[in-house]
Amino acid sequence: MNDKIVDKIINCAYRDAGLFTKIQIFILTMKDREVKELYCKYRATASEVRKIKEDELPERCVEKINENAGLKPSKDTSFFTDIVILFTSKPMIASFAAFVLLGILITAIYIKRPEQQIEYSQEEILKAGNDAKLVFETINKAFEKTKNEIEEEIFKDKIAMPLNKSLNKISKIISKGDIK
Amino acid sequence: MKRKIFILFFLLLTAAGVSAQKNDYTKDPGYFDFSAITSFMSGDKGSEIMVEEPLLKMLAKMSGDKDDELSRQFSELKLIRLNSFNIEEKDAENVENKIASIDKELTAKNWDRIVRTKSDSEYTNIYVKTSGSEKFLGIVVTSINHKTKNVSVINVVGSIYPELIGKIAKDFNLPQMDKIKKGMGKGK
Numbered sequence: 001m002n003d004k005i006v007d008k009i010i011n012c013a014y015r016d017a018g019l020f021t022k023i024q025i026f027i028l029t030m031k032d033r034e035v036k037e038l039y040c041k042y043r044a045t046a047s048e049v050r051k052i053k054e055d056e057l058p059e060r061c062v063e064k065i066n067e068n069a070g071l072k073p074s075k076d077t078s079f080f081t082d083i084v085i086l087f088t089s090k091p092m093i094a095s096f097a098a099f100v101l102l103g104i105l106i107t108a109i110y111i112k113r114p115e116q117q118i119e120y121s122q123e124e125i126l127k128a129g130n131d132a133k134l135v136f137e138t139i140n141k142a143f144e145k146t147k148n149e150i151e152e153e154i155f156k157d158k159i160a161m162p163l164n165k166s167l168n169k170i171s172k173i174i175s176k177g178d179i180k
Numbered sequence: 181m182k183r184k185i186f187i188l189f190f191l192l193l194t195a196a197g198v199s200a201q202k203n204d205y206t207k208d209p210g211y212f213d214f215s216a217i218t219s220f221m222s223g224d225k226g227s228e229i230m231v232e233e234p235l236l237k238m239l240a241k242m243s244g245d246k247d248d249e250l251s252r253q254f255s256e257l258k259l260i261r262l263n264s265f266n267i268e269e270k271d272a273e274n275v276e277n278k279i280a281s282i283d284k285e286l287t288a289k290n291w292d293r294i295v296r297t298k299s300d301s302e303y304t305n306i307y308v309k310t311s312g313s314e315k316f317l318g319i320v321v322t323s324i325n326h327k328t329k330n331v332s333v334i335n336v337v338g339s340i341y342p343e344l345i346g347k348i349a350k351d352f353n354l355p356q357m358d359k360i361k362k363g364m365g366k367g368k
Contacts (some may be wrong), residue, residue, distance in 0.1 A: 018301075081321050121237060125239065129239055129261065129352070132239060132254070132348070133353075134354070135231075135334055136348040138262070138334060139334060139345055139349070140349035142297070142306055142321060142323070145304075
């Protein structure tokens with residue numbers, strides 16, 4: 001019995017073989033007792049293997065197994081792909097849970113907000129009104145003080161006086177012209 | 181799996197962060213932190229005014245019936261803050277230096293100093309943060325009186341219509357205020 005035949009027996013036992021291989025091994029088991037014994041042995045093992053339930057290994061173990069087996073790790077997906085996968089991946093129940101969780105959060109933030117509004121007493125509102133007015137009065141006072149200073153000092157010294165002088169000169173020129 | 185949990189947690193935190201930012205006026209361009217100068221306040225010799233957005237919205241609602249302009253102004257404000265306090269003689273020079281450094285900081289942050297008055301005993305500066313439109317995004321006032329040893333700092337955050345500053349100062353009076361005042365006078 002060569003290695004090729006053994007491989008085909010294993011494939012048949014684990015139900016991975018094609019139809020042609022299955023027929024070939026079926027004929028061989030009928031003819032050769034050794035092939036039949038080997039096939040039965042692998043079939044029993046395959047049956048035991050199938051009984052083992054699937055269990056998720058910790059990522060670290062998977063990485064280590066891949067490392068030992070010389071397998072390259074799969075390419076890292078982008079952050080946004082991960083977000084999309086989070087809501088579309090199987091099992092659907094996990095995606096549904098993610099949707100529900102996000103829905104609850106949005107509801108809590110935006111819909112429940114008005115209920116959390118602070119209620120103020122009339123005294124508090126009155127105080128806030130008076131405080132706001134006081135602050136604006138202070139700002140306005142500073143503006144008015146500046147305005148008065150500009151009007152009284154700057155306008156008087158820098159604009160009004162030269163303007164008066166100019167007007168006087170103009171009136172003198174005009175009156176002189178009249179005389180002529 | 182761990183990664184999925186991390187992403188979900190990240191999304192939750194981001195959503196919570198966005199929500200928390202809604203009332204965070206400290207990120208507003210018109211906000212200025214005065215903690216450097218208010219630290220000179222000694223004991224109880226000071227007063228603080230702090231009117232935040234929810235109360236300002238309330239004022240906007242209440243003044244809405246009487247004056248639309250004032251209502252619009254209050255609805256667009258986020259914070260009104262005033263700190264006024266007396267300082268010790270020994271701190272006077274430090275406070276002056278601090279005000280000078282605030283002046284530098286504000287001008288470096290593109291605030292415009294529109295008023296600078298110096299009388300014998302009082303120095304007052306007014307700064308505004310502009311946005312290119314007619315509205316201000318913030319007002320800051322710093323004032324120190326050497327005679328009375330009093331320091332006042334003001335920060336108004338939000339959209340401010342300059343033409344309404346005088347109007348609020350002179351005409352703002354909620355109709356409900358009178359009722360409350362009368363009620364309080366009766367000892368309620």
